[in-house]
Amino acid sequence: MNISARIATELRGDRVIWALVALFSIISMVAVYSSVADLAYEDRAGSTLYYLIKHGVILGVGLVIIYICHLMAYTKYSRWAPGLLVAAGALLLMTMFFGLEINSAKRWLRIPLVGLTFQTSDFAKLALIIFVARSIGSKQDVIKDFKEAFVPIIVPVVGICALIAVNDLSSAAMLFFICLLMMIVGRVALQYIVMLVLTGICVFSLMVMVGSKFPTLIPRAATWESRIEHFLDGREPDPQAMEQVDYATVAMSNGGLFGEGPGNSLQRNYVFSAHADFIYAIIVEEYGALGGILVIGLYVMLFFRVVRLVTKSSKAFGAMVAFGIGTALLLQAFFNIAVNLDLLPVTGLPLPMISMGGTSTLFTCIALGIILSVSKYIESATADAT
Structure with a gap:
């Protein structure tokens, strides 16, 4: 050969x-x-x-x-999706409390013994995309149903994006938008898509409000406000x-x-x-x-x-x-x-x-x-x- x-x-x-x-x-x-x-x-x-x-x-x-x-057969990734999502949530929580702080943001975890660091949001983004794909694929028969299809998808999306947004708003916003597009392509009902967008805006607004009152809890809330204001001003x-x-x-x-x-x-x-x-x-x-x-x-x-x-x-x-x-x-x-x-x-x-x-x-x-x-x-x- x-x-x-x-x-x-x-x-x-x-x-x-x-x-x-x-x-x-x-x-x-x-x-x-x-x-x-x-x-x-x-x-x-x-x-x-x-x-x-x-x-x-x-x-x-x-x-x-x-x-x-x-x-590997790509169907294996579908079987691993729930476990990957749970691991992603756990890693993001660990990053919030024990992560390395660089430029006022905790985005990295240090791997014990070897001393290497990795950005947990990279793992979480991939895990959530796989999970959303699995959910859409397995619920095609009831994809228009609010309780059977929409809720099991939206809860992980909002939860993971919110955990990422605490220290990495740009990655969270991009991931949220990707999940939104996946649901549109996956034929999720349009009214639920609009509901998802409004939910995302509400969650972000709530995080900004909490951050302004408790800056130690969400330290980058002030940075988000400043970036949005300056971006709208062109600066x-x-x-x-x-x-x-x-x-x-x-x-x-x-x-x-x-x-x-x-x-x-x-x-x-x-x-x-x-x-x-x-x-x-x-x-x-x-x-x-x-x-x-x-x-x-x-x-x-x-x-x-x-x-x-x-x-x-x-x-x-x-x-x-x-x-x-x-x-x-x-x-x-x-x-x-x-x-x-x-x-x-x-x-x-x-x-x-x-x-x-x-x-x-x-x-x-x-x-x-x-x-x-x-x-x-x-x-x-x-x-x-x-």
Whole structure:
């Protein structure tokens, strides 16, 4: 058996998605290597090799995770959904009380013994999407019923989003919107969707009110108010964040149409978190508007391939979980790009599969593995039908 045939045998599922994973990985390695110069100067005496190796190892582990997750039958994720949701709620509660506080937010838990940290909201987002997909898929016969279908879905959605929102409002808002879209696609009654939106607004308003009276309970409530007020006024509330957005805007302006060339970014020396939150600006500076459009095009192509799976899947859970995960990846990418373009307030959401990161990259790889598992099933079902 030749090498290409061997690869085709091992990597089942949508070939385009596999190709996109490879392209994202290559772009990530190149972009991270270009954008960590300032970080390397501060922590590693100017050596960027350490971060290149570290990021390469994380990406390598992530690719192995994609492969393992795509091998498993996607129906297993449906069976695990209730347990994953309970674990997500427990981890979010632990983060609220025992999490590491960075920039006035508790979003990370330290893993005992090994000393590594991970962002629990990354796990919770994936767990909730899988659970909502399972609920919609298993309740198609009663999907229009309030008590039988809507209540079992809305309670976990509001609960998990509220726990995430305490320290990460942008992630909670994005997750809430994704669940909303999943329910619309899953044919949940429109009046219940409107009720869900109103419930979300009420829960958020209540959290702001409680936070204003008891700031120690919800310490970021004042930050939420400030961000909303300043965003409506067209201003960034955090002067440091505004400065970073300005640098990112200058970087993209410098890039022009064709860019300054690989490794020739100047603004990477000034933009804080150039390797993560603002890596898109560095890509545009070095590869121009054409490079930026290419990155956007890759995410759009990934989403369209996911939509293709949704239309071809004969199982409701497979269609819904693929749609939910695909939408999450697309929205996170566009939120990150919108921040770089100064269209949204700074949110702290990384660019999926491109930004340097730890748990965010690994959970993104799990998500891609699940999508490929669904596509593998569709591919097998199509082959059997012919």
